[in-house]
Amino acid sequence: MKKFLTNKSTFSNYMTYAGVVIAFIILTIMGEAGGLSSTMKGQLVPVCAYVVMALSLNLTVGVMGELSLGHAGFMSVGAFSGAVVASALQQAIPSDGIRLVIAMVVGAILAGLVGIVIGVPVLRLRGDYLAIVTLAFGEIIKSIVTNLYIGIDAKGLHFSFLNPLEGLEAGGRMIMNGPMGIPGNTKISTFTAGFILIIITLMIIFNLVNSRSGRAIMALRDNRIAAESVGINATKYKMMGFVTSAALAGAAGTLFGMSQNAIIASKFDFNTSILVLVFVVLGGLGRMWGSIIAAAALTILPELLREFSEYRMLIYAIVLILVMLITNNPGLKNLFGKLIPRRKGAAENE
Amino acid sequence: MKKFAKVIALLTVLMLALTCFVGCGKEEATALKIGITGPLTGGAAIYGNAVKNAAEIAVEEVNALGKIQFELKVEDDAHDAEKAVNAYNTLKDWDMQIFMGSVTSTPGTATSKEANNDGIFYLTPSASSTDVLGGVANAITGTVDIARKDNVFQMCFMDPNQGAASANYISSQKLGTKIAVIYKNDDNYSTGIYNSFKAEADKLKLDIVSTTTFTEDTKTDFSVQVADAKAKGADLVFLPMYYESAALILKEAKDTNFAPKFFGVDGMDGILSLEGFDKSLAEDVMLLTPFNADAEDATTKAFVAKYKEKFGEIPNQFAADAYDCVYAIFAALKEGDALKNEDGSYNYGVSAEDLCKMLVEAFTAEDFTYTGLTGENMTWGKDGAVTKTPKGMVIKNGVYVGM
Numbered sequence: 001m002k003k004f005l006t007n008k009s010t011f012s013n014y015m016t017y018a019g020v021v022i023a024f025i026i027l028t029i030m031g032e033a034g035g036l037s038s039t040m041k042g043q044l045v046p047v048c049a050y051v052v053m054a055l056s057l058n059l060t061v062g063v064m065g066e067l068s069l070g071h072a073g074f075m076s077v078g079a080f081s082g083a084v085v086a087s088a089l090q091q092a093i094p095s096d097g098i099r100l101v102i103a104m105v106v107g108a109i110l111a112g113l114v115g116i117v118i119g120v121p122v123l124r125l126r127g128d129y130l131a132i133v134t135l136a137f138g139e140i141i142k143s144i145v146t147n148l149y150i151g152i153d154a155k156g157l158h159f160s161f162l163n164p165l166e167g168l169e170a171g172g173r174m175i176m177n178g179p180m181g182i183p184g185n186t187k188i189s190t191f192t193a194g195f196i197l198i199i200i201t202l203m204i205i206f207n208l209v210n211s212r213s214g215r216a217i218m219a220l221r222d223n224r225i226a227a228e229s230v231g232i233n234a235t236k237y238k239m240m241g242f243v244t245s246a247a248l249a250g251a252a253g254t255l256f257g258m259s260q261n262a263i264i265a266s267k268f269d270f271n272t273s274i275l276v277l278v279f280v281v282l283g284g285l286g287r288m289w290g291s292i293i294a295a296a297a298l299t300i301l302p303e304l305l306r307e308f309s310e311y312r313m314l315i316y317a318i319v320l321i322l323v324m325l326i327t328n329n330p331g332l333k334n335l336f337g338k339l340i341p342r343r344k345g346a347a348e349n350e
Numbered sequence: 351m352k353k354f355a356k357v358i359a360l361l362t363v364l365m366l367a368l369t370c371f372v373g374c375g376k377e378e379a380t381a382l383k384i385g386i387t388g389p390l391t392g393g394a395a396i397y398g399n400a401v402k403n404a405a406e407i408a409v410e411e412v413n414a415l416g417k418i419q420f421e422l423k424v425e426d427d428a429h430d431a432e433k434a435v436n437a438y439n440t441l442k443d444w445d446m447q448i449f450m451g452s453v454t455s456t457p458g459t460a461t462s463k464e465a466n467n468d469g470i471f472y473l474t475p476s477a478s479s480t481d482v483l484g485g486v487a488n489a490i491t492g493t494v495d496i497a498r499k500d501n502v503f504q505m506c507f508m509d510p511n512q513g514a515a516s517a518n519y520i521s522s523q524k525l526g527t528k529i530a531v532i533y534k535n536d537d538n539y540s541t542g543i544y545n546s547f548k549a550e551a552d553k554l555k556l557d558i559v560s561t562t563t564f565t566e567d568t569k570t571d572f573s574v575q576v577a578d579a580k581a582k583g584a585d586l587v588f589l590p591m592y593y594e595s596a597a598l599i600l601k602e603a604k605d606t607n608f609a610p611k612f613f614g615v616d617g618m619d620g621i622l623s624l625e626g627f628d629k630s631l632a633e634d635v636m637l638l639t640p641f642n643a644d645a646e647d648a649t650t651k652a653f654v655a656k657y658k659e660k661f662g663e664i665p666n667q668f669a670a671d672a673y674d675c676v677y678a679i680f681a682a683l684k685e686g687d688a689l690k691n692e693d694g695s696y697n698y699g700v701s702a703e704d705l706c707k708m709l710v711e712a713f714t715a716e717d718f719t720y721t722g723l724t725g726e727n728m729t730w731g732k733d734g735a736v737t738k739t740p741k742g743m744v745i746k747n748g749v750y751v752g753m
Contacts, residue, residue, distance in 0.1 A: 038439040046432060139567075146536045146565070151491060164545060168491040177488075177495070179536045183459045183481035184496035261460040262431045262481070266536060266566065303436050306425065313391065 013206045016289040024195045039303050047299045048194025049256035052201050054279035054295035056248035059205055062286030064241040065221030067131040070138030071276050074246045076268035077114055078107030078253025083182050087175045096188040104254045111250020115243040123238040145265035150176040181264030189259035201248050217241045379698035381419035385441035388453030389429040397668045401453045401475055403661050404669035408676035418686025418696050431460035438464050447702045450675050455479035455538040466499035471706040473503045475671035479538050483734040489546040501706050503734045505671045509542030512615045517550035526586025530560035530579035533590050543590035559584055569595050572602045580608040589614045593621035600631040620666040629748040638740040640724040641670040642750045674722035681720050682712035
């Protein structure tokens with residue numbers, strides 16, 4: 001027990017779980033009691049999705065030390081595949097919960113497969129190739145989704161690429177309609193589902209980071225030559241980290257997609273990738289609780305700033321800069337160190 | 351420096367804390383609350399701001415009449431469905447009673463579903479996609495992909511109506527035999543019109559010789575598209591898109607000595623007031639549009655003069671549609687008489703649901719017609735679409751002339 005409390009990373013991990021659980025309980029109670037505004041209620045699920053996105057990107061950027069500039073592409077794969085699956089299974093599986101889980105699993109698997117396709121050639125290389133390739137990947141996914149038409153009728157699913165579908169039977173309907181994306185989405189994501197996904201994501205990431213493989217991944221980040229000299233297979237471990245990250249982003253995408261009435265491909269563009277990267281950088285590389293707080297705060301912030309009408313994005317930018325200044329302020333770091341003596345002690349023990 | 355940062359940080363925190371509490375107190379309502387979400391920032395900001403400005407003018411005018419009072423609030427959605435729903439929720443927290451929709455189609459699709467679930471009356475000035483209304487058969491597959499949202503209405507033409515009307519017009523007036531189409535294939539509006547144009551053109555046996563596309567990322571260079579139309583010998587080019595892109599296409603055609611007839615839709619309106627645009631390029635361009643800022647009738651003249659004075663620009667059709675929306679709601683409420691209490695005051699505390707039922711009934715009533723800037727004797731069906739006649743216009747010497 002003493003070891004558990006003095007081990008800095010274990011302590012921090014358990015505090016992260018505890019924080020998420022407490023936030024969930026408080027928000028659920030407030031929601032039930034009517035203490036949440038419509039704006040906040042509407043944001044609960046998207047915030048969960050962005051938190052999972054930030055966590056998954058933190059695995060790539062913070063833990064692996066590789067840069068991914070197309071993480072929204074994986075989100076897009078998850079969002080659209082999940083929404084199509086959920087839509088197609090509407091009659092077969094009436095339960096929203098089960099359908100959401102199936103959609104998420106499909107979304108995660110497909111995003112993971114795309115991650116493998118990208119990772120196999122790129123992660124063999126040294127240098128910033130992953131950043132370049134993921135940047136292009138995000139744009140490619142956007143183009144593909146914009147030109148994809150999927151319809152459903154009594155005979156099953158129909159696919160068409162580039163040209164709109166023709167000859168759908170009466171009683172059928174279009175699910176995905178090219179540039180219109182999925183205009184008739186049914187919301188089935190819930191805050192509870194989002195919470196569970198965050199907890200699962202945290203478990204996967206913490207267990208991976210604290211495992212033998214995780215140490216290998218971090219060793220590769222810190223010094224690739226030294227790590228390879230002790231026999232660590234660089235490509236294998238990097239693939240492990242990257243594909244996990246892609247699959248989690250896919251699940252986050254499904255969660256997000258199923259919380260929206262209408263989704264279009266251009267929603268998941270370069271800006272969204274950078275937004276998630278901002279969450280990770282502001283929250284701290286490799287610091288999972290930082291990503292959670294940054295993602296939640298920075299998603300809600302623009303809505304809180306609506307009072308300032310046109311100036312809100314200006315103020316948003318100022319807040320970003322201030323957060324950067326404050327989190328790197330040595331004086332404040334000391335202050336927090338004094339406020340939380342155990343953490344400081346733990347740090348000294350190391 | 352450190353102290354300075356701390357003070358700023360403290361101030362920011364206080365400011366944020368304050369914003370959370372602002373607007374908690376509820377006062378007695380003194381006006382009907384109308385909300386709008388539109389792109390006030392970002393690439394589509396001109397449309398959002400046009401709607402905002404015109405709606406402000408209309409609300410001011412209505413309030414000056416001394417009958418029922420309106421209160422307007424416009425929230426920014428940056429042309430994004432997710433932000434539009436957030437903006438809609440913000441308006442709901444403000445106790446909005448009538449929703450004048452989202453300005454653009456994709457956000458409109460998302461917010462109309464929310465408004466339908468909440469039972470808030472929805473009349474959009476310019477979100478023209480069929481997905482906003484729901485219940486409209488897909489032009490190509492013939493299937494109904496989205497169920498009708500029964501409290502949602504449009505002031506503008508529905509996209510397919512424009513495409514089909516254009517094809518009909520071209521065919522009946524024998525404007526061209528070999529037709530080229532350039533459309534924006536990552537855009538709801540452009541693709542919607544193209545699909546219905548294509549379906550109708552096939553029926554009418556119009557010969558479409560060249561179909562080329564562009565996207566948001568490639569909307570600066572049209573040499574390939576224009577060259578293709580030229581090589582296939584097109585004598586009429588159909589341009590279902592907004593005027594900024596159309597202006598570049600006209601320029602490219604001129605530079606390559608390609609002089610077919612050009613035919614646009616309502617998005618083409620505004621091309622003459624585009625800054626830095628050589629009006630001679632638009633000579634003989636034809637377009638179907640409900641609104642003409644140079645029209646001679648008194649309402650249009652007064653509106654255009656007021657808009658110019660206040661905002662220094664010539665209003666486009668988005669502005670005209672928004673102006674009409676406010677007045678159509680005013681007319682549907684029988685200039686406020688529908689909400690009059692016995693003592694002559696107005697029932698501003700009416701719930702959004704009750705008001706919604708009242709307005710849906712009024713709009714779909716057989717005898718309800720509205721005449722405004724964008725059309726005469728407009729009527730609305732149960733499908734939410736407006737019935738008005740598009741005006742065929744042709745540009746001569748830099749002004750619109752009726753065809």
